[in-house]
Amino acid sequence: MPIPDTSRHTPASMDANPNIEKRASHCFGCGPANPQGLHLVFTTDTSNPDIPVATTQFQLDRLHEGPPGYIHGGIVATLLDEAMSKLNRPLNVLAMTRHMEIDYLHPVPLYQSLVLTSRHLSREGRKLFHRAEIQRPDGTVLARAKGLFIVIDARLLALAGLTQPES
Numbered sequence: 527m528p529i530p531d532t533s534r535h536t537p538a539s540m541d542a543n544p545n546i547e548k549r550a551s552h553c554f555g556c557g558p559a560n561p562q563g564l565h566l567v568f569t570t571d572t573s574n575p576d577i578p579v580a581t582t583q584f585q586l587d588r589l590h591e592g593p594p595g596y597i598h599g600g601i602v603a604t605l606l607d608e609a610m611s612k613l614n615r616p617l618n619v620l621a622m623t624r625h626m627e628i629d630y631l632h633p634v635p636l637y638q639s640l641v642l643t644s645r646h647l648s649r650e651g652r653k654l655f656h657r658a659e660i661q662r663p664d665g666t667v668l669a670r671a672k673g674l675f676i677v678i679d680a681r682l683l684a685l686a687g688l689t690q691p692e693s
């Protein structure tokens with residue numbers, strides 16, 4: 527069996543912890559404890575509690591390069607997915623991405639501060655519909671996504687060995 531490269535793989539030391547918020551500290555998009563993660567920190571506008579909006583600024587470097595000088599398309603998808611997932615907690619649900627579609631409108635540059643924003647669109651039962659965009663500071667939209675998130679219930683969480691977050 528191959529030996530994991532410890533410079534790239536961190537120990538699964540949190541795996542016994544059933545608290546979803548502690549386990550989420552290694553989320554590739556937003557987990558502060560993931561040394562190789564994107565460390566995105568969002569602010570969430572809930573002034574209209576039915577339509578939360580999440581926003582962050584970010585800047586990536588060649589670690590996440592795809593086309594020379596630009597962010598890899600899979601990372602662009604990650605950014606958009608992460609932004610949309612940040613709308614679920616303000617809506618008081620745990621949910622996972624079921625479907626997302628992306629328009630890659632322009633290459634997304636490395637080494638530039640960019641704006642990532644998401645907005646809740648609508649809900650039909652367990653189905654949450656969100657959208658997200660990556661913009662230049664001048665408002666030019668470089669990529670946008672629509673996502674369908676499905677609310678996870680306590681039974682599904684328990685199957686994964688996890689407990690609900692404290693409200």
Ligand SMILES: CCCCCCCCCCCC(=O)SCCNC(=O)CCNC(=O)[C@H](O)C(C)(C)COP(=O)(O)OP(=O)(O)OC[C@H]1O[C@@H](n2cnc3c(N)ncnc32)[C@H](O)[C@@H]1OP(=O)(O)O
Nearest residue numbers: 607611620621622623624625652653674676678682683686
């Ligand atoms: C555990 C850790 C938790 C952790 C929770 C926190 C995690 C946050 C992470 C950030 C977000 C991610 O990246 S999450 C990681 C990426 N996502 C995943 O790994 C999810 C993998 N998928 C799944 O586990 C499952 O498919 C679920 C749980 C998402 C849903 O399964 P399900 O409960 O069986 O639901 P299913 O019947 O398939 O679909 C629900 C409804 O959506 C409809 N539907 C399906 N596709 C479409 C579509 N393209 N357009 C319209 N509607 C659609 C179906 O017809 C149905 O409608 P109707 O018949 O009900 O009307």
